[in-house]
Amino acid sequence: MKSIVVIVAKYHRWVVFYPIGSITCLRSQHSFLNKLMKQFLFLVCCLLAVQANSQALRWAPEDNAYYRVEAGEINRYVLPGNTKSTWVTKADLTPAGAAQSLRIRNFALSADQSKLLLFTNTQKVWRLDTRGDYYVLDLKTRGLQQLGKGRPASSLMFAKFSPDATKVAYVSEQNVYVEELATQQVKAITTNGNRKLINGTFDWAYEEEFACRDGFQWSPDSKQLSFWQIDARQIRDFYMINNTDSVYSRILPVEYPTAGQSPSPARIAVADVATAQLTWLALPGDAQQHYLPRMEWTPAGELLVQQLNRKQNESNVYACNPKTGAAKLIYTDKDEAWIDLYTPWENVYALDFRHYFKWINGGKEFLWMSEKDGWRHAYRIATDGSRTTRITNGNYDVMDIRLIDEKNNTLYFLASPANATQKYLYKTRLDGKGEAVRVSPANQEGTHDYTISPAGSFALHSFNNSNTKPLQELITLPAHKPVFENESIQAKRTQATEPKTVEFFKVKTEAGIEMDGWMVKPNQFDASKKYPVLFYVYTEPWGANVHDSYRVAANFLFTGDLAEEGYIYISIDNRGTPAPKGRAWRKSIYRKVGLLNIQDQAEAAKEILKWPFVDAGRIAVWGWSGGGSATLNLLFQYPEIYKTGIAIAAVANQLTYDNLYQERYMGLPQENLQDFINGSPLTYAKNLKGNLLYIHGTADDNVHYSNAEMLINELIKHGKQFQFMAYPNRSHSISEGEGTFEHLATLYSDYLRKHCPPGPR
Numbered sequence: 133m134k135s136i137v138v139i140v141a142k143y144h145r146w147v148v149f150y151p152i153g154s155i156t157c158l159r160s161q162h163s164f165l166n167k168l169m170k171q172f173l174f175l176v177c178c179l180l181a182v183q184a185n186s187q188a189l190r191w192a193p194e195d196n197a198y199y200r201v202e203a204g205e206i207n208r209y210v211l212p213g214n215t216k217s218t219w220v221t222k223a224d225l226t227p228a229g230a231a232q233s234l235r236i237r238n239f240a241l242s243a244d245q246s247k248l249l250l251f252t253n254t255q256k257v258w259r260l261d262t263r264g265d266y267y268v269l270d271l272k273t274r275g276l277q278q279l280g281k282g283r284p285a286s287s288l289m290f291a292k293f294s295p296d297a298t299k300v301a302y303v304s305e306q307n308v309y310v311e312e313l314a315t316q317q318v319k320a321i322t323t324n325g326n327r328k329l330i331n332g333t334f335d336w337a338y339e340e341e342f343a344c345r346d347g348f349q350w351s352p353d354s355k356q357l358s359f360w361q362i363d364a365r366q367i368r369d370f371y372m373i374n375n376t377d378s379v380y381s382r383i384l385p386v387e388y389p390t391a392g393q394s395p396s397p398a399r400i401a402v403a404d405v406a407t408a409q410l411t412w413l414a415l416p417g418d419a420q421q422h423y424l425p426r427m428e429w430t431p432a433g434e435l436l437v438q439q440l441n442r443k444q445n446e447s448n449v450y451a452c453n454p455k456t457g458a459a460k461l462i463y464t465d466k467d468e469a470w471i472d473l474y475t476p477w478e479n480v481y482a483l484d485f486r487h488y489f490k491w492i493n494g495g496k497e498f499l500w501m502s503e504k505d506g507w508r509h510a511y512r513i514a515t516d517g518s519r520t521t522r523i524t525n526g527n528y529d530v531m532d533i534r535l536i537d538e539k540n541n542t543l544y545f546l547a548s549p550a551n552a553t554q555k556y557l558y559k560t561r562l563d564g565k566g567e568a569v570r571v572s573p574a575n576q577e578g579t580h581d582y583t584i585s586p587a588g589s590f591a592l593h594s595f596n597n598s599n600t601k602p603l604q605e606l607i608t609l610p611a612h613k614p615v616f617e618n619e620s621i622q623a624k625r626t627q628a629t630e631p632k633t634v635e636f637f638k639v640k641t642e643a644g645i646e647m648d649g650w651m652v653k654p655n656q657f658d659a660s661k662k663y664p665v666l667f668y669v670y671t672e673p674w675g676a677n678v679h680d681s682y683r684v685a686a687n688f689l690f691t692g693d694l695a696e697e698g699y700i701y702i703s704i705d706n707r708g709t710p711a712p713k714g715r716a717w718r719k720s721i722y723r724k725v726g727l728l729n730i731q732d733q734a735e736a737a738k739e740i741l742k743w744p745f746v747d748a749g750r751i752a753v754w755g756w757s758g759g760g761s762a763t764l765n766l767l768f769q770y771p772e773i774y775k776t777g778i779a780i781a782a783v784a785n786q787l788t789y790d791n792l793y794q795e796r797y798m799g800l801p802q803e804n805l806q807d808f809i810n811g812s813p814l815t816y817a818k819n820l821k822g823n824l825l826y827i828h829g830t831a832d833d834n835v836h837y838s839n840a841e842m843l844i845n846e847l848i849k850h851g852k853q854f855q856f857m858a859y860p861n862r863s864h865s866i867s868e869g870e871g872t873f874e875h876l877a878t879l880y881s882d883y884l885r886k887h888c889p890p891g892p893r
Contacts (some may be wrong), residue, residue: 182441197828242297303332341792343480391794392801431495462517469722529712641735661892664750696893706732764813784843829862
C-alpha cells in the first residue's frame, strides 16, 4: 500500500494521504509522537484495510489471476496454486537515462492487455492524489514512454486508454487532451479551461459531495469522448489567508457555493476525437438549478446521464444521443427528503473510475439503487425505460454491490439485516425471483468485505470485529472455501483475537427510540463506584460511529489510555446516521440537523446517567467536523447534561457550509431559513455553562475558519469564557506542520483531564 487514506470526519469530510515513509520520519522526531503515531497509524490501517484491498490486489481479466505491486515491481499470481511470477520488473519501470525506477501509485491494463498505464509522481488535489505523471509500458516490446511531455510536471489527471488501445486521453490544467500512442501527437479537445471554467474534472463542491473527480469517458468505438464542463465563474470565492509563509499575507481563493447560493452550472459535451468538434447534450431545465452527477456510455454507444434537481429529491436518468445531443427520459425516482447517490458504506475515495451504471443483459438494462420501497434495494432498469424490476427483496438495506454474475444469475452484495453494526456478503437471484442468502461464514460475526474476481470464481475476503485484528484470505466462490486452509481466516483467527474490551449495547429513550452504542469501561471497573463519561459523537447523515470493527473505540488524540486512567468511553448512533436500518431511520433528520440528532443524543445520555456507576458531574463530549458541530450543540442545548466539550473544526453556522451538502439535508434557505438557524450551534451559544475547548485550522477549505470567528464573537457577546486554539495555515485535518499532532493531542488530553478528571469516586 503506497499511502493511507485517513477519513476522520464524515460530515464535512476530509481525506489526507500520508505516505508511510513520511509518517515514519515524523514519528522519529519525537519520542512522544512515536507512541501516539504508532497507535494512530495502526488504527488507520485497521479501519481502512478493507478499502485498501482494491489497491493491494488487482484481479486480471481472466479471473484466475491477480496482480500486486511489491518491492517496486508488479507481480502476477495464478490460482489455485497462487504461483508467483514477476510481471513487470524494475528495469521495465525505469525511464531511459533515469537512475531509479518509477514508484507506481496506480496502474491500468488496456482492454487488449497489450499495454500498461502507470500513474506516478502524484500530488493531492483537495482530497486525493489525482494529479501526477503517466507512462505507458508496451508489454510486448517493454518500451516505456511518458505521456504529455510538453505539459507541466505532475499535471496530468485521470489518463485512460481508448478501448482500442491506440490512444490515451487525459486532463491537464482544466483542459482535455488526446495523445496518439504511435506518434505521441497530442490534440487539445478543449482550450478554454481555467480555474473557473473546468473541463474534464470538477469544482470543489462536486468533488466533495458527489465524489466526482474523473470527468471524461471514452465511447465504446474509441472515436468520441464525453466530458463535463463546470462553469464556476458565477460562484463566489471564499478567501483563505496564509499569514505564515511570508511577512506579507497571501490570499488563497476557493470557489465555494455556500447554502442558499446557486450551484455551478454543469453541462456535458461529446467530442469527435478526429475533429475536436463538440456536441452538447440537450438536457432539460435550468443548469443552475440542477446537478449532473453521473454519466456513462452504454455498450451500444448511447450516453446515460443522471440529473438531480437542486433540492436533490428528484433523480432523472436520460438516454442521450451523442450525435444530436437529444435526451430522452427513461427513469425517475423521487423522495420526500433526499436521494443518496452513494452511501458511506461505499468506497468513494478510490482512485479508479467507478462504474455507477452497471450493465446487464448485454447493455439493455442497468443496475440501479433506490429507497423507494423504504429500504435501499437494487433494481434492474431497461435502458429504453420500458420496465423496472426489483432484484433484492426484504426489510434490509443493500450496503454495496460486489459482483454481477450473469452467467449464474447471481448478484453478490453487502448487507446486515439482523445487526446494523456489522456487514456480510449476501447473494440473490439476479432476476429478482429469489431471497437473500448469507454467504459469509456464520461463525464469523463482525465486518466483512470482498474483492471478487471478474467471473466470481475467487475473492479476497477480509474480516475483523471489535476484538479481532483485520484478517484476509483467498477464497473460492460460491462455496466460500479458503484456497489454502493453513492461511485461512479461521486458521489465523486465534492469534488475531484480543480480549473483549468494547461492549455493544442498545439504549431506548423515553420516547421509544432505540439506538446502538458501544462502550469501553475502565480497567479494574468497580460497579459500586462512579466514573466520568466521555462521549464521542458524529450524529449527522454522513457518518455512523457504531461499527463492530477493530479499534472502533480507539481515541487517537488521547495521550494516555482512557480505560487505564478511569474513563468510560461511549458512542451512540442516533436517528439520521447512515446505519442500515431503512429509509425512515436515515431520512427522519431531514430539515432537522442540529435538532433531532442532538435530542436523540441527549435523551440517550439521560438514560445512561441512570446507570449507578456513572458520575453525572463528570460528563464530557467531543467530536471533529460534524462531530464538532454536535459537541457544540450538545454543550449549548443541554448544559445540564454535558459539563465539558472539545469541538474541532465545527460548523457553527449552517449557512456557511457548501450548498450541495447543506441543501440536501436541510432544504433551501430561501424556503426554510429558520431550520438552518434552529440547527446551528451559533443560535444556542448564549447557553454555555460548562467548559468548552474549541479548535480550528485557519486554512480549512472544507469548514471555513469563519465559523470559529462567528462563534467566538457570539460567546464574547454573552460574556462566556472558553478556551480557543487556532492552528495557523492548517487544513480541516489539522495535520500540516512540524509538531502539530503532538500539540493537538496534548492540548486535547490535558483539557479533558483538567475539566473532566479521570478515575473512580
